[in-house]
Amino acid sequence: MKRRFKETTxxxxxxxxxxxxxxxxxxxxxxxxxxxxxxxxxxxxxxxPEFTEKNYTGMxxxxxxxxxxxxxxxxxxxxxLCLLLGYPLAYIIARAGNRIKLVLVMLVMLPFWTNSxxxxxxxxxxxxxxxxxxxxxxxxxxxxxxxxxxxxxxxVMIGMVYTLFPFMVLPLYSSLEKLDHSLxxxxxxxxxxxxxxxxxxxxxxxxxxxxxxxxxVFIPTMSYFFITDIMGGSKAMMIGNLINNxxxxxxxxxxxxxxxxxxxxxxxxxxxxxRKAGGKLEDMA
Amino acid sequence: xxxxxxxxxxxxxNVDKFFNENRVVKNLNMKIRxxxxxTMLGPSGCGKTTTLRMIAGFEEVTDGIIRIEGENVxxxxxxxxxxxxxxxxxxxxxxxxxxxxxxxxxxxxRVKKDEIRARVTEMLAMVQLTGFEKRRPSQMSGGxxxxxxxxRALVNRPRVLLLDEPLGALDMxxxxxxxxxxxxxxxxxxxxxxxxxxxxxxxxxxxxxxxVMNAGVLxxxxxxxxxxxxxxxxxxxxxxxxxxxxxxxxxxxxGNELTVFFESGSALAHAEGFIREEMAYVSIRPEKIKxxxxxxxxxxxxxxxxxxxxxxxxxxxxMEASNGQELKMNSFAGSALPEEGSEVYLYWxxxxxxxxxxxxxKLYNLIERIPEIGVVS
Numbered sequence: 001m002k003r004r005f006k007e008t009t010x011x012x013x014x015x016x017x018x019x020x021x022x023x024x025x026x027x028x029x030x031x032x033x034x035x036x037x038x039x040x041x042x043x044x045x046x047x048x049p050e051f052t053e054k055n056y057t058g059m060x061x062x063x064x065x066x067x068x069x070x071x072x073x074x075x076x077x078x079x080x081l082c083l084l085l086g087y088p089l090a091y092i093i094a095r096a097g098n099r100i101k102l103v104l105v106m107l108v109m110l111p112f113w114t115n116s117x118x119x120x121x122x123x124x125x126x127x128x129x130x131x132x133x134x135x136x137x138x139x140x141x142x143x144x145x146x147x148x149x150x151x152x153x154x155x156v157m158i159g160m161v162y163t164l165f166p167f168m169v170l171p172l173y174s175s176l177e178k179l180d181h182s183l184x185x186x187x188x189x190x191x192x193x194x195x196x197x198x199x200x201x202x203x204x205x206x207x208x209x210x211x212x213x214x215x216x217v218f219i220p221t222m223s224y225f226f227i228t229d230i231m232g233g234s235k236a237m238m239i240g241n242l243i244n245n246x247x248x249x250x251x252x253x254x255x256x257x258x259x260x261x262x263x264x265x266x267x268x269x270x271x272x273x274x275r276k277a278g279g280k281l282e283d284m285a
Numbered sequence: 286x287x288x289x290x291x292x293x294x295x296x297x298x299n300v301d302k303f304f305n306e307n308r309v310v311k312n313l314n315m316k317i318r319x320x321x322x323x324t325m326l327g328p329s330g331c332g333k334t335t336t337l338r339m340i341a342g343f344e345e346v347t348d349g350i351i352r353i354e355g356e357n358v359x360x361x362x363x364x365x366x367x368x369x370x371x372x373x374x375x376x377x378x379x380x381x382x383x384x385x386x387x388x389x390x391x392x393x394x395r396v397k398k399d400e401i402r403a404r405v406t407e408m409l410a411m412v413q414l415t416g417f418e419k420r421r422p423s424q425m426s427g428g429x430x431x432x433x434x435x436x437r438a439l440v441n442r443p444r445v446l447l448l449d450e451p452l453g454a455l456d457m458x459x460x461x462x463x464x465x466x467x468x469x470x471x472x473x474x475x476x477x478x479x480x481x482x483x484x485x486x487x488x489x490x491x492x493x494x495x496x497v498m499n500a501g502v503l504x505x506x507x508x509x510x511x512x513x514x515x516x517x518x519x520x521x522x523x524x525x526x527x528x529x530x531x532x533x534x535x536x537x538x539x540g541n542e543l544t545v546f547f548e549s550g551s552a553l554a555h556a557e558g559f560i561r562e563e564m565a566y567v568s569i570r571p572e573k574i575k576x577x578x579x580x581x582x583x584x585x586x587x588x589x590x591x592x593x594x595x596x597x598x599x600x601x602x603x604m605e606a607s608n609g610q611e612l613k614m615n616s617f618a619g620s621a622l623p624e625e626g627s628e629v630y631l632y633w634x635x636x637x638x639x640x641x642x643x644x645x646x647k648l649y650n651l652i653e654r655i656p657e658i659g660v661v662s
Contacts, residue, residue, distance in 0.1 A: 185343055186376040188363040190390035190441065200389075204380045 030264065037257035045251040055258035064242070071238045074153070075221035078160040082168035082217045083210065085161070090172035090209075094179070105173065108166050120159055120230050127155060127231075151233030159227040164220055168213040175209025176202075211274050219267050239263060293352075294319040294477050295340055295445055300349035302335055302501075309335050311501040313349070317445070317479060322471050324480045324488040327498035328524070333481045334373075336498070337447050340479065341370050354444060364393075369438035370447040374454070375430045377422040383409070383433050384418040390441040408436040411470070428459045435467070445477045452487070464490055485525050489513065497521050519641055522568035529574065529612045533567040533640070534651050535559050543640060546655045549606035550586030552632070556640035564648040566641045571601070571615040573637035576623065581632040588612060588631055590623050604631075608654075 037055055039047040093104040111119060126132045127149040134146035149155060179202065187197040203210075225240035239259060246256030293316035302310035310332040317323050325333040338344040340351060342363035351358050358366060369390070377386050384405055391401045409415050412432035422430055431451060438446055451467075452460045468491045471478045482488055488495050489509045496506040497520070505517040516522035519530055533545040538561050543554045545567055554567060576588075588604040591611075595601075595618065602614040602622060612631070616622060623629045 180374075180376070182372055182374060182376040183378060185363070186370070186372060186378070187389070188343075189341060189368075189370045190437070191364045191367075191393035192389070193364055193393075196393060201378060205378075 033257045033260050036254055037261050039254050041252045041254050045247075045253060047253055052254075055254045058255065059258065059262070067237050067239060067242055071222045071240075074156070074160070074238065075218045078157060078164065078221045079168075079214050079217045081157070081161050082165055083213065086165060086168035086172055086213065087210075090169050090176050093169075093173050094176035105170075108169050108173075111166060116163055117226060117230075120163070120227055123155075123159055123162065123231065124150060127158070150231060153232070156228050156232040159231040160221050160224065163224065163227060164217045167216040167220070171212035171216065172206065172209045175206040175212075179205055207277070208274075211277060215267075215270050215274060219263075219270065222266075223263060292318050294354055295479070296350075296352040296355075297336070297340075298350040298352070300336070300339065300351060301347045302332070302339060302344065303347045309501050310339075313501075313503050315496060315503060315506060317477060318494075320475050320477055321493040322468065322478045322480065322491060323494050323496060324482060324492040325496045325498055326482060326485060326488040326524075329483055330500075331498040332501040333483075333498050334449055337370075337449055337479060337481050340445070341368060341447050342366050367441075367443060368445045368447060369441050369443040370449065371431075371434050371438050371451045373449045373451065375422070375434040377430055377433055377437070379422055381421075382418065383414065383420050383422070383425075386422065386433055387437045387440050389437060394441070404440050405436075408440045411439075412436045427455050428463065431455065431463060435470070439470075439474065439476070443476065445479060446471075448478060448480045450482055451480075452482075460487075467491065489525070495525075497524065499524070514639075516568060516639055516641065519566040519568070519643060522566070522639060522641065527571050527613065528568045529571065531567045531569075531610070532648055532651055533565045534655055535561055535563045535565060535640075537561060542635065544583065545638075545640070547586070547606075548608040548651070548654050549588075549610060550631075551584070552586060552638065553583040553635045554638040554640050555635040556638075559640060559642075564643060564645075564651055566643050568639045568641065569633055569637060571613040572599075573633050574612070574614040574631055575633060576602075576604075576614065576629040576631050578623070578629060580630040584630065584632040586631040587628055590625050590627050590629060592625055593622060604629075 036047055038051055038053065040050045040052050042048050089108075093101055093108070096104060124131070128134075129146040129148065129150075131149070133149060134143075137143045138146065183201055183205070184197055187201045188194075192200065222238055223240035223243070225238060225244040228238050228241050229244075243256045243259045243263070246252045246259065250256075295317040297313050297315045300310055300313040301308065309330075313332075313336060325336060327333045335344060339346050340353075342358065342361060342365075346359070353366065353368065378389065381389070387405045387408055388401050391404060396404070405418075406415075409417065412435055414429065414432050414436070417425070417429070417433075422433065425433070431454075434451070448467075452463050455463060464487060467478075480488075480491065489512075492509055494506060494508055495512050497504045497512060499520045505512060505521045507515075512521060512525055516525060516528075522528045523530060531547045531549075533547055535543055536546045536551070537544040538559060541555055541557050543556055543559060545552055545554050545565070547567070552567070559565065580587075586606065588606050591603045591605050593600050593602050598618055599615045600618055600620065600622065602616065604612045604614065606612055614631075
């Protein structure tokens with residue numbers, strides 16, 4: 001008994017702080033949102049503490065289904081673009097010499113240290129009608145009238161891909177970096193031409209990185225409301241915008257909370273798929 | 286010489302390899318004969334693995350030519366060489382099971398499914414892993430992985446099989462067992478094996494011929510007996526088995542009979558191609574040294590017996606020569622041996638000493654260090 005007590009104390013002292021941290025900063029807020037999602041909305045925001053399931057059942061409307069599908073479609077495109085652009089880059093970084101590798105990883109991570117809002121405004125100065133691209137094209141005489149590059153789906157796509165690109169590259173890089181080079185030599189030794197080796201060895205062995213990248217791009221794309229707001233001119237609606245609107249404009253907190261819970265459930269579902277496919281959570285970082 | 290080139294399956298001609306400024310293989314010339322078990326032996330960093338990787342195609346030669354079956358393979362990628370490698374760390378595909386690992390090469394060659402199944406099954410039986418088809422590499426022991434790696438290479442029926450320290454990670458007992466199995470496999474299949482190891486015992490046990498490498502240079506190539514009994518250089522004598530190596534001055538030459546002077550005495554030796562007053566190294570194996578209480582004719586080497594060490598069936602006697610050099614003698618357990626601390630004279634059969642040419646500068650002042658030279662001449 002005494003020994004068991006000792007062990008328990010040891011476990012509590014070691015794991016305790018982490019558990020506490022997770023409870024306060026993750027579990028409690030989520031719980032809070034979860035509870036709100038089952039309450040009635042107050043007249044000017046806030047909630048009335050009465051149970052209702054309408055926030056969830058009310059979602060089954062064509063309008064919301066459209067937004068969900070549209071969000072999923074945009075997210076899918078952004079994810080595929082990030083993957084197609086990110087894989088070659090991650091491959092190059094992973095195969096580069098040690099010093100160059102460090103510089104390239106830094107360059108990928110560098111944007112993390114600047115406010116993403118500011119970076120998005122940076123894009124506006126490039127894309128707007130009197131922006132960098134349009135001016136350049138006009139000066140070169142290629143176009144007479146400036147293009148409308150902003151406030152459309154394309155602009156949103158550019159902003160999303162740009163912002164989420166590192167989330168794709170880093171897990172890909174991490175799994176490509178771990179790839180044992182002798183396996184590629186073995187494949188070549190056994191008669192595998194380079195593209196065959198890529199398909200039969202490199203791709204399956206970097207699958208955890210691919211999946212991790214997909215999750216880390218797909219989910220945030222659905223919820224990044226400010227990019228759609230700024231670059232899409234509030235015309236394009238993602239789930240993130242919908243949730244944002246519920247809290248800020250529509251003042252329907254419970255419905256916003258319910259939408260958030262759905263998004264969280266979607267994330268958990270994808271994570272479970274990832275685990276099932278043999279991925280490790282450590283690779284997500 | 287002409288028949289040798291006809292039967293050579295792999296031929297290296299003046300091969301040089303640089304890694305940046307570092308010359309790791311120096312003007313290597315070597316012919317690997319069809320069907321032989323050739324071992325490249327040397328300490329780590331001697332260039333043996335690099336040489337193997339150049340044959341496989343993983344490294345380019347900086348200079349020189351490699352021919353496989355008479356064809357210059359400079360432009361050929363590894364996947365075009367029809368040579369297979371057993372890697373040091375096995376390099377099994379972790380995402381594939383044993384069957385798919387072994388079938389990998391056959392799938393690339395677009396062999397029909399039925400034939401793949403038949404050949405993989407046959408191979409599994411040969412390496413005694415029948416029933417392991419569905420296992421993942423992570424579920425297997427080191428020895429089993431090793432067998433899969435060998436099967437994966439051999440199933441392709443390569444012209445040459447390259448093995449890069451394949452038994453390095455196995456424990457002693459398994460190693461010995463695998464050595465014998467590999468040798469049997471090689472004899473049975475008649476495939477040329479090029480084997481890289483730093484373990485001289487392994488090389489002596491398995492090889493038809495051994496190529497001893499040191500610092501990027503091929504020191505000697507020959508049968509295990511030739512290498513052991515007639516080392517061509519001080520390095521080979523030192524690296525293969527154990528040896529007492531003495532700096533020597535050839536004092537007189539009478540046909541093939543030499544009188545050699547050491548710092549610590551003088552002795553007789555039997556060797557060809559030496560001239561009077563040449564500097565050389567003399568190597569004598571511990572088991573070939575004998576001792577007595579009186580000097581034998583032609584020999585004058587007085588030593589002090591330091592200690593006897595029992596090593597199983599042998600007794601190792603450590604002795605100190607007059608210049609302080611430690612000499613080793615092996616005798617069978619139960620032989621009558623001089624007491625520790627006593628003074629004895631060493632001798633040997635003339636033919637047992639190996640005399641080796643050298644160009645080392647440190648031997649230039651040997652004459653001054655040999656006291657007897659002044660007396661005799």
